[in-house]
Amino acid sequence: MTSFNTNERDVLHRILRARRDIRHFRHDSVPEEVLTRMLEAAHYAPSVGFKQPWNYILIRSLDVRRRIKSLFEEANQEELAKLSGDERSDLYKSLKLEGIMEAPLNLAVTCDRDRDAPFHLGQGQMPEMDLYSTCLAVQNLWLAARVEGVGVGWVSIIDPEKTAKILELPNHIQLVAYLCVGYPIEFKDRPMLEEAGWKSRLSLSNLVFEDRWGHSPK
Amino acid sequence: MTSFNTNERDVLHRILRARRDIRHFRHDSVPEEVLTRMLEAAHYAPSVGFKQPWNYILIRSLDVRRRIKSLFEEANQEELAKLSGDERSDLYKSLKLEGIMEAPLNLAVTCDRDRDAPFHLGQGQMPEMDLYSTCLAVQNLWLAARVEGVGVGWVSIIDPEKTAKILELPNHIQLVAYLCVGYPIEFKDRPMLEEAGWKSRLSLSNLVFEDRWGHSPK
Numbered sequence: 001m002t003s004f005n006t007n008e009r010d011v012l013h014r015i016l017r018a019r020r021d022i023r024h025f026r027h028d029s030v031p032e033e034v035l036t037r038m039l040e041a042a043h044y045a046p047s048v049g050f051k052q053p054w055n056y057i058l059i060r061s062l063d064v065r066r067r068i069k070s071l072f073e074e075a076n077q078e079e080l081a082k083l084s085g086d087e088r089s090d091l092y093k094s095l096k097l098e099g100i101m102e103a104p105l106n107l108a109v110t111c112d113r114d115r116d117a118p119f120h121l122g123q124g125q126m127p128e129m130d131l132y133s134t135c136l137a138v139q140n141l142w143l144a145a146r147v148e149g150v151g152v153g154w155v156s157i158i159d160p161e162k163t164a165k166i167l168e169l170p171n172h173i174q175l176v177a178y179l180c181v182g183y184p185i186e187f188k189d190r191p192m193l194e195e196a197g198w199k200s201r202l203s204l205s206n207l208v209f210e211d212r213w214g215h216s217p218k
Numbered sequence: 219m220t221s222f223n224t225n226e227r228d229v230l231h232r233i234l235r236a237r238r239d240i241r242h243f244r245h246d247s248v249p250e251e252v253l254t255r256m257l258e259a260a261h262y263a264p265s266v267g268f269k270q271p272w273n274y275i276l277i278r279s280l281d282v283r284r285r286i287k288s289l290f291e292e293a294n295q296e297e298l299a300k301l302s303g304d305e306r307s308d309l310y311k312s313l314k315l316e317g318i319m320e321a322p323l324n325l326a327v328t329c330d331r332d333r334d335a336p337f338h339l340g341q342g343q344m345p346e347m348d349l350y351s352t353c354l355a356v357q358n359l360w361l362a363a364r365v366e367g368v369g370v371g372w373v374s375i376i377d378p379e380k381t382a383k384i385l386e387l388p389n390h391i392q393l394v395a396y397l398c399v400g401y402p403i404e405f406k407d408r409p410m411l412e413e414a415g416w417k418s419r420l421s422l423s424n425l426v427f428e429d430r431w432g433h434s435p436k
Contacts, residue, residue, distance in 0.1 A: 079339075116417070168430040208275075213388065
């Protein structure tokens with residue numbers, strides 16, 4: 001039975017804390033063996049009913065990426081319009097929220113809602129569990145990337161239906177994550193949104209309750 | 219800028235592969251400092267708009283756990299009924315799918331759908347992103363537990379509305395994960411559902427496409 005020592009524990013915590021959401025990429029490509037290790041890490045994520053509902057679409061085509069990028073621009077204009085009159089409007093405009101064209105690789109992570117149909121173990125009461133499993137795979141991939149010095153940025157400001165059309169996803173395949181992948185210009189010490197003054201890190205102790213909502217631990 | 223060597227890379231991959239979904243627990247409690255490191259790991263997960271939408275409810279009360287356990291029993295009967303006439307019915311019945319009463323600690327991880335309202339950065343097109351962020355925190359916690367020798371089991375066979383009522387969650391707080399936490403009887407080499415013959419590990423190479431759905435990488 002594998003066990004880990006305190007040194008190995010500290011390695012994990014250093015990786016967790018050094019991980020960033022990356023939007024500024026160098027153009028050099030990620031070696032195949034590095035990419036393989038990242039995908040293997042994702043594939044070892046937990047999944048409801050051991051369903052492994054995920055697929056990975058490696059997007060290198062400039063044409064596909066250009067079309068996704070224009071979805072981002074369209075959606076980001078809509079978002080900016082929501083901040084009209086809000087003092088954060090200029091700050092929002094200054095944020096770089098994707099690296100679709102600069103990153104050497106884009107990666108769509110999808111969830112097959114029909115995998116193992118018709119009986120979905122563990123999903124009778126929580127049908128979204130397969131989507132959640134797919135998220136766990138994304139986090140494994142993100143950490144495996146970080147330890148290789150590879151950056152990952154999650155782009156959520158795109159219309160998922162239009163993205164699905166561009167990627168030719170069948171109806172039962174749901175886009176969970178659209179990621180930009182590549183070597184970053186740098187890994188900053190703090191999240192970009194914290195550095196930019198958008199939002200601070202919350203105090204963990206305020207977020208922990210005991211036995212029911214709102215009751216602080218003794 | 220923190221970088222990691224190949225030894226540290228291998229530590230991460232060993233942790234990822236040694237993590238299991240645990241249902242058989244010893245009764246001894248998890249020390250406070252271990253639990254704190256697990257929660258800190260979760261708190262360093264990525265989140266959309268740096269929203270940190272999560273809360274953690276530590277459930278030690280036997281009464282609360284008994285009520286959750288009866289939700290499981292109710293839901294599990296419904297699941298079993300779906301397999302009536304299916305050859306996997308007996309196998310399903312033999313699976314241990316939770317450790318609510320045996321584990322010294324239960325942990326509900328929730329998502330505050332109103333945090334940072336009304337402007338939800340990065341959620342205009344994908345409103346579920348805050349739920350996904352909460353899942354990433356769960357995976358960080360799961361890995362931080364594993365490196366301490368602590369087991370985590372995700373229980374999804376419970377009605378989330380009834381669970382929310384027991385935990386007194388306000389309407390804007392959504393249950394994402396109900397976890398059992400404690401030292402496991404053992405960490406098996408393979409997932410329990412694989413060992414039991416429910417499902418095999420898929421071949422990763424069949425799950426990877428290039429540029430669009432269904433196209434194998436060159």
